[in-house]
Amino acid sequence: xxxxxLVAEDQAAVRAALVMILRAEPDxxxxxxAADGEEAVRLALELRPDVVLMDVQMPRLDGVSATxxxxxxxxxxxxxxxxxDLDEYVYGxxxxxxxxxxxxxxxADALVDGIRxxxxxxxxxxPSVTRRLIGTFARPERQVGPEVREAVAGLTPREREVLACIxxxxxxxxxxxxxxxxxxxxxxxxxxxxAKLRLRSRVQAAILAQDLGLMI
Amino acid sequence: xxxxxLVAEDQAAVRAALVMILRAEPDxxxxxxAADGEEAVRLALELRPDVVLMDVQMPRLDGVSATxxxxxxxxxxxxxxxxxDLDEYVYGxxxxxxxxxxxxxxxADALVDGIRxxxxxxxxxxPSVTRRLIGTFARPERQVGPEVREAVAGLTPREREVLACIxxxxxxxxxxxxxxxxxxxxxxxxxxxxAKLRLRSRVQAAILAQDLGLMI
DNA sequence: GCGCCGCTACATCGAAAGATGCAGGGCGGG
DNA sequence: CCCGCCCTGCATCTTTCGATGTAGCGGCGC
Numbered sequence: 001x002x003x004x005x006l007v008a009e010d011q012a013a014v015r016a017a018l019v020m021i022l023r024a025e026p027d028x029x030x031x032x033x034a035a036d037g038e039e040a041v042r043l044a045l046e047l048r049p050d051v052v053l054m055d056v057q058m059p060r061l062d063g064v065s066a067t068x069x070x071x072x073x074x075x076x077x078x079x080x081x082x083x084x085d086l087d088e089y090v091y092g093x094x095x096x097x098x099x100x101x102x103x104x105x106x107x108a109d110a111l112v113d114g115i116r117x118x119x120x121x122x123x124x125x126x127p128s129v130t131r132r133l134i135g136t137f138a139r140p141e142r143q144v145g146p147e148v149r150e151a152v153a154g155l156t157p158r159e160r161e162v163l164a165c166i167x168x169x170x171x172x173x174x175x176x177x178x179x180x181x182x183x184x185x186x187x188x189x190x191x192x193x194x195a196k197l198r199l200r201s202r203v204q205a206a207i208l209a210q211d212l213g214l215m216i
Numbered sequence: 217x218x219x220x221x222l223v224a225e226d227q228a229a230v231r232a233a234l235v236m237i238l239r240a241e242p243d244x245x246x247x248x249x250a251a252d253g254e255e256a257v258r259l260a261l262e263l264r265p266d267v268v269l270m271d272v273q274m275p276r277l278d279g280v281s282a283t284x285x286x287x288x289x290x291x292x293x294x295x296x297x298x299x300x301d302l303d304e305y306v307y308g309x310x311x312x313x314x315x316x317x318x319x320x321x322x323x324a325d326a327l328v329d330g331i332r333x334x335x336x337x338x339x340x341x342x343p344s345v346t347r348r349l350i351g352t353f354a355r356p357e358r359q360v361g362p363e364v365r366e367a368v369a370g371l372t373p374r375e376r377e378v379l380a381c382i383x384x385x386x387x388x389x390x391x392x393x394x395x396x397x398x399x400x401x402x403x404x405x406x407x408x409x410x411a412k413l414r415l416r417s418r419v420q421a422a423i424l425a426q427d428l429g430l431m432i
Numbered sequence: 433g434c435g436c437c438g439c440t441a442c443a444t445c446g447a448a449a450g451a452t453g454c455a456g457g458g459c460g461g462g
Numbered sequence: 463c464c465c466g467c468c469c470t471g472c473a474t475c476t477t478t479c480g481a482t483g484t485a486g487c488g489g490c491g492c
Binding site: 091094095098099100117121122123124125127128129130131132133134136137166167169171200201202203204206207210211 | 307310311314315316333337338339340341343344345346347348349350352353382383385387415416417418419420422423426427
């Protein structure tokens with residue numbers, strides 16, 4: 001079964017080169033070409049390719065926005081291709097739902113390999129991008145220890161609700177209003193929460209709630 | 217210039233196979249072999265290879281912990297290799313500072329390619345891992361709006377320091393101590409920050425600092 | 433039934449927090 | 463040189479927090 005590819009690239013010469021590379025592969029079929037983002041989205045919805053090879057810089061609609069639309073429609077896997085290794089492009093494309101991000105300085109082999117990888121649902125990144133992504137992922141050592149997790153588990157349901165409100169940045173009065181209790185009661189709960197979690201202020205409780213993904 | 221590799225793998229047969237694959241490459245040199253994690257760390261510190269090929273499951277010291285020690289010592293780039301594609305292994309290894317994570321079902325080509333990639337300081341992940349990493353990265357759409365970003369940009373350097381301290385959960389007194397200013401001054405800064413960012417309490421400022429990745 | 437626990441409520445009090453006004457010193461641009 | 467901005471400091475005052483004690487009420491297990 002061949003992999004159906006849509007090539008979206010505004011520079012005709014580059015586009016022709018890409019198409020030529022892909023046509024040389026027996027398992028790849030170029031089903032369409034787009035010269036701008038709008039055309040890319042339109043053709044992706046119409047042709048339903050397996051993979052869209054998407055340039056970032058394109059007229060009328062940039063590649064990142066086009067990627068977002070194609071992915072939102074579930075039309076295809078998107079492999080983003082660009083000349084510039086900018087964080088802005090990388091993160092934008094990945095947040096937009098791209099399955100891969102390659103730089104144009106790559107070999108033909110790596111490109112077709114990337115297309116095959118993306119087509120079967122996996123991800124493919126340029127090596128330099130991979131390293132940065134690992135870096136940004138590894139940094140958040142904001143993992144909370146198990147002893148904190150059990151302390152939170154030791155809270156009563158009501159106290160957890162209050163903690164969530166603290167994590168949302170509410171004052172005692174606002175919490176009282178939202179949970180329909182007197183402000184004095186809220187204070188009681190807050191005090192208990194701080195004591196149980198060994199914290200000294202609601203600010204620390206709010207940060208903890210953030211780290212634990214509590215809040216509303 | 218050849219790439220010096222240390223192979224850490226407890227199963228002798230697998231280790232032998234890996235070494236054989238690497239020896240077939242003219243630009244790779246296997247400078248050492250380890251059968252457990254402790255030996256891997258010891259040899260990495262002693263031999264200072266370019267790359268450590270590290271198995272996850274090993275006796276005496278697991279691969280993730282060994283990776284952490286090797287990376288902490290700055291002894292080598294670590295490429296983790298495992299049979300099982302478990303989130304726990306992947307995230308553990310990457311947080312420990314691994315430059316790459318491959319699965320043992322790969323081709324010999326992909327392995328040597330990965331070693332070369334890691335050796336030059338880039339990252340290399342198995343395709344399925346790449347996709348999951350992209351997924352976990354893209355999800356946090358806790359992106360704050362641009363208007364908030366410029367509001368933060370409008371803070372003075374000193375105010376940003378204070379904001380970072382607030383994000384760390386410090387009280388005004390503690391901030392004053394850390395930044396060597398009077399508590400009254402701290403309060404002044406806090407008030408300015410809240411006014412500029414249109415917030416009503418330091419708790420909200422702390423949450424914002426968290427989202428922006430400020431803090432210490 | 434009785435005790436324990438969780439939720440609620442209120443009062444009180446000291447400690448933070450936050451707003452506001454005033455002021456001096458350093459520093460760059462007009 | 464002077465003006466404006468930033469950082470710093472201090473004082474004052476109100477509000478909010480947080481701790482602590484007391485207490486009523488409903489559910490649950492023994």
